[in-house]
Amino acid sequence: xxRMLKYLSASSVLALTVLGANPALAAGTAAGTDxxxxxxxxxxxxxxxxxxxxxxxxxxxxxxxxxxxxxVGTTTTSVSPNQQDAVTSFTVQNTSNATLDFAxxxxxxAAIHGGTDNFDVTGLTVFVESGATPGYQPAEDTATFIxxxxxxxxxxxxxxxxxxxxxxxxxxxGVVLTATAHESTSAALDALVTQTAxxxxxxxxxxxxxxxxxxxxxxxxxxxxxxxxxxVLAADVTVSKISTVISDPFNGTTNPKAIPGAVVEYCxxxxxxxxxxxATNVEITDTLPANLTYDSGFGILLNGTITGSVPSHTCNAxxxxxxxxxxxxxxxxxxxxxxxxxxxLVFRATVD
Numbered sequence: 001x002x003r004m005l006k007y008l009s010a011s012s013v014l015a016l017t018v019l020g021a022n023p024a025l026a027a028g029t030a031a032g033t034d035x036x037x038x039x040x041x042x043x044x045x046x047x048x049x050x051x052x053x054x055x056x057x058x059x060x061x062x063x064x065x066x067x068x069x070x071x072v073g074t075t076t077t078s079v080s081p082n083q084q085d086a087v088t089s090f091t092v093q094n095t096s097n098a099t100l101d102f103a104x105x106x107x108x109x110a111a112i113h114g115g116t117d118n119f120d121v122t123g124l125t126v127f128v129e130s131g132a133t134p135g136y137q138p139a140e141d142t143a144t145f146i147x148x149x150x151x152x153x154x155x156x157x158x159x160x161x162x163x164x165x166x167x168x169x170x171x172x173x174g175v176v177l178t179a180t181a182h183e184s185t186s187a188a189l190d191a192l193v194t195q196t197a198x199x200x201x202x203x204x205x206x207x208x209x210x211x212x213x214x215x216x217x218x219x220x221x222x223x224x225x226x227x228x229x230x231x232v233l234a235a236d237v238t239v240s241k242i243s244t245v246i247s248d249p250f251n252g253t254t255n256p257k258a259i260p261g262a263v264v265e266y267c268x269x270x271x272x273x274x275x276x277x278x279a280t281n282v283e284i285t286d287t288l289p290a291n292l293t294y295d296s297g298f299g300i301l302l303n304g305t306i307t308g309s310v311p312s313h314t315c316n317a318x319x320x321x322x323x324x325x326x327x328x329x330x331x332x333x334x335x336x337x338x339x340x341x342x343x344x345l346v347f348r349a350t351v352d
Contacts, residue, residue, distance in 0.1 A: 027151040028097040031063035032205050059202035065181050065193055066095040066210040067102065069226040072156070076113040076172070076231040080277060082165035086121065087136045088228045090157045092179045094149040096210075101182040101190050102146040104128070106159045109174035109215065109227045117174040121161030121230060124175065129156035136160070145189045146179070163230065169276045171232040176215050178225040193222050236273035237282075237337070240310045241266065246348065262351045263295065267315030267344055269306055274340035282334040284323075284345045294325050295348035302332045304344040317346045 029035070036058040043050050072089035079086045094100055106124040111117040127136065128143040136158045146155045159175050183190040196206035214225035247253045248262035256262055268286060272279045288294055304319030323332030323345065332345045 027066075027095050028064055029061045030151065031061055031096075031098040033061040034058055035061060060205055061097070062196075062200070062206040062208060063098045064096055064208055064210045065098075065100070065195075065222055067100075067179055067181060067224045068093045068095060068211075069177055069179050069214060069224045071112070071226050071228040074113075076229050078233045079163045079230045081163060081167045081232060081234050083163040085138070085160050086163055086230055088159050088175065088230065089136075090159070090177045090226060090228070091154050092146060092149070092157055092177075093154045094151060096181070097151050099148055099150050099184045100193065101184045102149060102155075102179040103182055103189060103192075104145055104157060105178045105180075106161075107176050107178070107216070109176035109229070111172045111174050112227045112229045113231070115170060115172040115229075115231065117172050117229070119164060119167055119171050119173050121163060121173045121175060124159060124161045126177065127158050127160060129158070145182075147187060147189070148184045159228070161230075163232065167232040167234065169232055169234045169236065172229050174227055174229040176225050176227045178214070178217060178223055180223040195220075195222070233277040235277045235279035235337075235339070236275075237279050238271045238273075238310070240269045240271070240313075241286075242269075242315065243267075244315075258351060260351050263348055264292070264351060265315075265317070265346065265348045267304075267306075267317070267346050269310055269313065269315065269342055269344050270334065270337050271310050271342040272337045272339055276339050278339055279337040280335065282337050282343075284330075284332050284334070286330040286345070286347075288325075288328050288330060288349060291352045292349040293352055294330065295350060296325065298348040299323075300325070300330060300332055301344075301346040303334050304346055306342050306344060310342065313342075315344055315346060317344075319344060319346060323347075 038056045041053045070091050077088040104126045106126045108120050127141045128146055130140045132140050149155055159177055181193040195209050209220040209222050211224050213219040215227040217223045217225045244265045245256045245258050246263040246265050248256040248259050270282055299321055300323035301319035302322040305316045307314040330347050334343050337343045
C-alpha cells in the first residue's frame with residue numbers, strides 16, 4: 001500500500017497527532033473495513049503560527065480465512081453391532097474476520113482414542129444442527145453445509161453412519177470431518193474461497209488463508225479437519241440347552257427314565273460374557289419336537305438363574321411365570337441379560 005505524507009520545510013517546532021483505527025473483534029477487524037489514518041502538522045515560522053498541514057491514508061482490511069474443526073468431547077463414541085444412524089458430534093468455528101459458508105465432508109479415518117481402526121462405518125453422511133432441538137434430530141437437522149456462519153460463530157455438525165452387524169467388542173472405526181471455506185452470498189453453497197495472488201491492493205479486499213493443518217488437511221489450504229472414532233461394545237451371547245428327567249410312570253421321581261409318560265424338564269440358558277454390553281429384549285423361541293406334549297400345568301419360568309458355569313451348571317428353575325406356548329412353540333422374552341450374567345427359560349413336557 002502507498003503511504004503519502006506532505007513534507008514541510010521550515011525552521012519550526014512540529015506537533016503530530018495520529019488518529020487510530022477501530023478496536024478489533026476476537027477474529028479481528030471485519031474484512032472490508034476502511035481504516036483511515038489522519039495526520040496533522042502544526043508549525044511556526046519566525047515564532048508565528050502557520051496554517052496547519054494535514055494528510056491521510058485509507059486502506060481496506062483484507063480477509064483472513066481461518067477455521068477450526070473439533071470433536072465434541074474427549075472420548076470415543078460407543079456403538080452396538082447393527083446400530084443404524086450412529087452419531088458423533090463436532091464443532092466448526094469460523095475464526096475468520098468475515099462471514100463464510102462451509103462445505104462439509106465425512107470420510108473414514110484412523111483410531112483417535114486408542115485401539116486400531118479395523119472396520120468402516122457404512123453410509124456416512126453429514127448434517128448441521130438446526131438449533132431448534134439440541135442433539136441430532138433427523139427431521140430437523142437436514143442441512144448438509146453451513147450457511148453464512150458469522151465471524152467468531154460456531155456450528156455443531158454430526159457425522160451419521162451405520163455399524164455392521166458382524167462387529168464385536170473393541171472394534172474401532174475412525175471418521176474424519178473436513179470443513180472447507182466458501183463464499184457466502186446466497187442461501188446456497190457459494191463458490192470456493194480462493195487466496196489472493198500477487199501484491200496487496202489497498203482499494204479491494206484480498207484473501208489470505210490462515211488456517212493450520214488438521215487431521216487430514218494441509219496448512220493454509222482454506223480447510224480444517226478433525227477425527228473421532230466409534231468403538232463397538234457388543235454383547236457376547238451364547239445359548240445352552242439341557243434336559244432333565246423329572247419322573248416316569250414306574251419309578252416316580254426316584255432315578256426316573258425317559259420312557260413314554262415321563263416328564264422332562266428343559267432349561268435354556270442364555271449367557272452373556274463379561275466385558276461387553278448388556279443384551280436386551282432377549283427373545284427365546286423353542287419349537288417342541290415330535291413325541292413331546294407341552295406341560296401347561298407347569299408353564300414357563302423366565303429370568304431364572306443357574307448354579308455353576310455353563311456347561312457344568314445346574315438350572316435353579318427359580319424364574320417368574322411368563323411366556324407362552326402357541327402352535328408348538330415355547331416363547332419368552334427376558335428383558336436384560338447383563339454382561340457377565342446368565343438367565344434361563346424353563347419348561348416341561350411329557351414323552352408321548
